[in-house]
Amino acid sequence: MPAFVALNNQAHKYLKIDSSKIEAQGAHERMVPVVLSEFLKLVVHYPIVLTKNAETGRFVCMALLGFEQQENLFWQNNQWQGIYTPLNILRQPFFIGQENENTIICIDSESPCMSKTEGELLFTEQGEDTEFLRNVKTMLAELIHGETQTLIFIQTLLELKLLMPMSLDITFANQQEQRVQGLYTIDEEKLNALNSEAISALHKKNYLQPIYTMLASLGQIYALIQKKNERIANV
């Protein structure tokens, strides 16, 4: 169970983060939430899809990492295979928390990335942020800003009725069949049917680029199937 505590330059002065263990935190994630500003980097590897939050039913953007529960096909040989790792993995074990309406940085005190001996210090002798922590803060800032942006982006897609459910029926090389449900993507037909005012409005908000990036990223489903076939072959 994660235990979030507020980050503090006294209590955490000598705490180290073993950065070699960070990506392992995502070893069993089938999906990871992503933000708009990452899309162009994500498309290099990952299908970018939408799914519903199980608690609220609201849509979230996700990078798809595997097909089965707890399957991350990018985690192989104890390594994240890819040149770009989503921010929500890289920022581990740090979280954004709320304290009296202020945003604060929290750390998961149960995280295996925490160490007394190995890794990067968070604070200097003087109690200032190290470069490592400054980098973490940059990522968290991008995420917190990005979450709001992404939410508004999704809201726009919903208002224009541009989303549609996507059901994947996949047969892997060993003839194993798998149906993946609960994923959503852009409805190309509806996108193509938008009038020029609607398209122009999307363009002004800089939404055309992420929309087409999402569509293009679906091609990565084939790469993901390929990864799965390789994994099956290697078992």
Place this chain on the structure above:
Amino acid sequence: MNNATRSVVIVGGGTAGWITAGRIAAQHKTNSADGIRVTLVESPNIPIIGVGEGTWPTMRNTLIKLGISETDFMRECDASFKQGAKFAKWVDGSEKDFYYHPLMLPQGFGKTNLIPYWQKYRTNKLDNKSFSDAVCFQEAVCEQGLAPKMITTPEFDSVANYAYHLNAGKFATFLQKHCCEKLGVTHILADVVSINSADNGDIASVNTAQAGTITGDLFIDCTGFSSLLLGQHLQVPFIACDDVLFIDTALAVQIPYESEDAPIASHTISTAQEAGWIWDIGLIHRRGVGHVYSSRHTSEEQALQKLREYVGPAFEKISVRKIFIQSGHRQLFWKNNCVAVGLSAGFLEPLEASALVLVELSASMIAEQLPACREVMDITAKRFNETFRYRWARIIDFLKLHYILSKRTDNAFWIDNRDPTTIPESLQELMNLWRYQSPGDHDFTSNNEVFPAASYQYVLYGMGFETDTQYSQHLMNEETTSAEQFSKNQKNIANALRSLPSNRDLLNKIREYGLQAI
């Protein structure tokens, strides 16, 4: 005399008036220049009756046709989910006496008839499950207080089929706003004081106290029990059916929940009493409870006492509303250029929530078959009358079925109900047939059926009816298939209980987050 139907005038603005206005306006493009004009005239002085807090699953389709968001509807009308009805104490009045009429077909319906096998297992004491529990997963869902869907299930989609419980007053206001703002319906607040006839007996116009004379090509009477246009003006007689259905009075109360997180039942609970029954409907903020009874079989004091016993201590703080019920319907529903929808057409006791579904069916038929011009209107009227005479008769049969299968003897009410002279011939015939074969689609072959064969099965076998299979033993060769279906149902129960949230939880979440359209 070939006037095109260009203008529809609806008199009366309860749920009947607004559902009808909305269906016609949505279908006939009232909000565009070339659409048909729809005007709803409503008295600023007459309160709506607000019957019918229970609906059928058809309401989902009605809302879709009106272009309404399910989230908006549920939030603004205090709506909750209804997954059928639980009938308690209808057979012998004991504490363990109950059965369900769920909203889903029996497992494998249409492929394998499970009834003979279910009966056989029960007789051989291999399995003691009730019929509804053995063939449908919805009873278990209701008994556990679970919702029919999840927060991730899109609007109007379901895991288990469902209808709604709603606040009828708020529903009328909600529909009014939607009809006027989105669908182009004209709303006039005025009292109709007199009616002007054309030479052929049609209604030419209505005179109002506040808004002058309103003309129209088709008039829809949604004036409630007063049946101002069809009953009073066009003199279409009322046909009572109180010789079949004895209930004639309702005592209704509203009960707040004991706490904010009190469970909300996701089904209507109907508990038999000595001379009637008590309904119990869970909305989001309160329960609607009422005792309907036959004043020929018990006194108001006694009925009130039964209601007090049912409600418990909360009863002392709440006010009781008395409503007279005249069971029956008009001899015709459509005469000349006037059609009645809602209470003006008729009313039956609230068992099985037939009031709003009849409104939906009427509105749907009027909207979809709206006569293009006066010349052909009489043909549509004839067809409408035949359809709805059939539907009312089938509903009366089905309601009566609940009473004739009871074994209660605590009051003449139940004994009189089983007197063959009070049972319609059509129902007697079916009952006779079902002694040797279970109800199937072949028994209900009209396009205008209201209750499917499955509903009859749930009530019959829920109430302990036995179908004698001694002459059909040669057909008992589906042991394996039937066993598969029974176990499939058990699997469905386990899946549903694992995945569905509590009804209260989901209703709270819908208020907070809403349901997604897809």
